[in-house]
Amino acid sequence: MNILDIIAKKRDKGKLTKEEIEFFVKGYTENSITDYQAAALVMAIYINGMNEREITDLTLAMAYSGDVLDLSSLGEVVDKHSTGGVGDKITLILMPIVASLGIPVAKMSGRGLGFTGGTVDKLESIPGYITGVKVEDFIENVKKIGISLIGQTLNLAPADKKLYALRDTISCTESIPLIASSIMSKKIASGANKIVIDVTCGSGAFMKNIDEAKELARVMTKIGELAGKETKCVITDMNEPVGYAVGNTLEVIEAIEVLKGNIMPEDVKNIITELGGNMLLLANKVSSLEEGKNKILENISNGKAYNKFLELVKNQGGDISYIEDTNKFEKAKYIEPIIAEKDGKIIKLDAYTVGKMSVYLGAGRIRKEDDIDKSVGFVFNKKVGAKVTKGEILGYIHANNEDKVKELLRQEIFTIG
Numbered sequence: 250m251n252i253l254d255i256i257a258k259k260r261d262k263g264k265l266t267k268e269e270i271e272f273f274v275k276g277y278t279e280n281s282i283t284d285y286q287a288a289a290l291v292m293a294i295y296i297n298g299m300n301e302r303e304i305t306d307l308t309l310a311m312a313y314s315g316d317v318l319d320l321s322s323l324g325e326v327v328d329k330h331s332t333g334g335v336g337d338k339i340t341l342i343l344m345p346i347v348a349s350l351g352i353p354v355a356k357m358s359g360r361g362l363g364f365t366g367g368t369v370d371k372l373e374s375i376p377g378y379i380t381g382v383k384v385e386d387f388i389e390n391v392k393k394i395g396i397s398l399i400g401q402t403l404n405l406a407p408a409d410k411k412l413y414a415l416r417d418t419i420s421c422t423e424s425i426p427l428i429a430s431s432i433m434s435k436k437i438a439s440g441a442n443k444i445v446i447d448v449t450c451g452s453g454a455f456m457k458n459i460d461e462a463k464e465l466a467r468v469m470t471k472i473g474e475l476a477g478k479e480t481k482c483v484i485t486d487m488n489e490p491v492g493y494a495v496g497n498t499l500e501v502i503e504a505i506e507v508l509k510g511n512i513m514p515e516d517v518k519n520i521i522t523e524l525g526g527n528m529l530l531l532a533n534k535v536s537s538l539e540e541g542k543n544k545i546l547e548n549i550s551n552g553k554a555y556n557k558f559l560e561l562v563k564n565q566g567g568d569i570s571y572i573e574d575t576n577k578f579e580k581a582k583y584i585e586p587i588i589a590e591k592d593g594k595i596i597k598l599d600a601y602t603v604g605k606m607s608v609y610l611g612a613g614r615i616r617k618e619d620d621i622d623k624s625v626g627f628v629f630n631k632k633v634g635a636k637v638t639k640g641e642i643l644g645y646i647h648a649n650n651e652d653k654v655k656e657l658l659r660q661e662i663f664t665i666g
């Protein structure tokens with residue numbers, strides 16, 4: 250087999266065989282296929298697409314290009330994944346809830362890159378919390394307390410890692426076959442039997458409009474079916490940030506307050522009940538989505554989800570006194586109000602803009618090796634649809650650099666109509 254023939258076939262709109270796809274993935278992972286050859290093939294896939302069988306073959310070849318976690322000793326593991334966004338602290342809230350309802354949670358999460366945040370960075374805002382755990386201990390933790398949330402300590406889907414980085418450098422990120430295979434390969438490698446995917450849609454997401462989001466959801470559901478992993482996709486809005494806080498520590502605090510039952514932003518409620526209800530359905534713990542949604546909220550009100558979160562943090566070496574009293578978290582030096590300049594209604598709080606501003610404050614990374622500032626970000630008081638009066642405080646910028654605060658306050662964060 251020859252990579253030049255494979256590139257030419259896809260360039261000419263042909264369908265690649267399973268063997269050709271496996272040849273490419275193996276060769277690229279092992280460096281016998283060069284970046285420029287891979288770039289040519291990726292661009293041909295971007296332009297000419299792939300059918301469902303080809304996408305499934307690509308997914309499985311990438312999933313098995315490195316370690317594949319065996320979670321069979323844990324029973325039926327239902328994983329959750331988000332296609333990314335701004336202010337997305339749903340994993341921190343939802344996973345302790347489902348663990349408290351008897352679904353084993355063994356989840357390896359990623360770090361943030363660009364304007365989207367990552368669960369591992371958020372967890373590491375909790376003093377002492379260890380995200381780099383050996384696989385044996387990770388599985389032991391789940392057996393012991395029903396939940397472990399850690400970073401990626403295994404070499405999961407290295408082919409995807411290389412291809413994802415390559416796509417970023419050749420303007421081939423927004424392609425449904427490539428996104429679907431990238432996400433599903435990691436999910437399959439991480440050992441879940443069943444998968445619920447939050448397909449985010451809007452300015453702060455990969456999928457900018459509902460038609461693209463529906464197509465990505467359809468393709469991932471189909472790949473899941475063909476790969477023998479029951480998959481349910483839920484499309485959620487990412488035009489404004491999720492909840493009221495954006496930034497690592499600030500989001501952890503918001504997640505804790507939700508788990509304690511002190512607050513419940515409307516969008517967070519919708520997302521956790523939709524995703525969680527579907528996870529319970531897939532795990533055969535309930536007989537209807539409605540029953541599942543009720544159980545999710547019930548385990549917040551009865552304190553079981555919060556107790557599970559405390560148990561998780563303690564078991565991973567974290568200092569639970571910060572969870573019990575969130576005032577202990579280190580605060581940014583400058584906490585400056587964002588003031589309404591006129592009366593009216595908020596018509597926009599753009600997720601992409603807020604995400605970019607958070608990166609500017611230091612909450613996110615531009616390059617993988619960048620350090621991040623855990624304490625900075627935003628806490629909003631108002632979201633889209635709220636009526637406001639001139640002079641009212643709409644939220645706060647948390648920053649460690651005074652010039653950056655001044656610069657952001659000169660820009661439009663909220664649009665009042």
Ligand code: URA
Binds near residue numbers: 413455
């Ligand atoms: N998330 C991924 O893991 N891969 C993509 O290609 C896009 C979003």
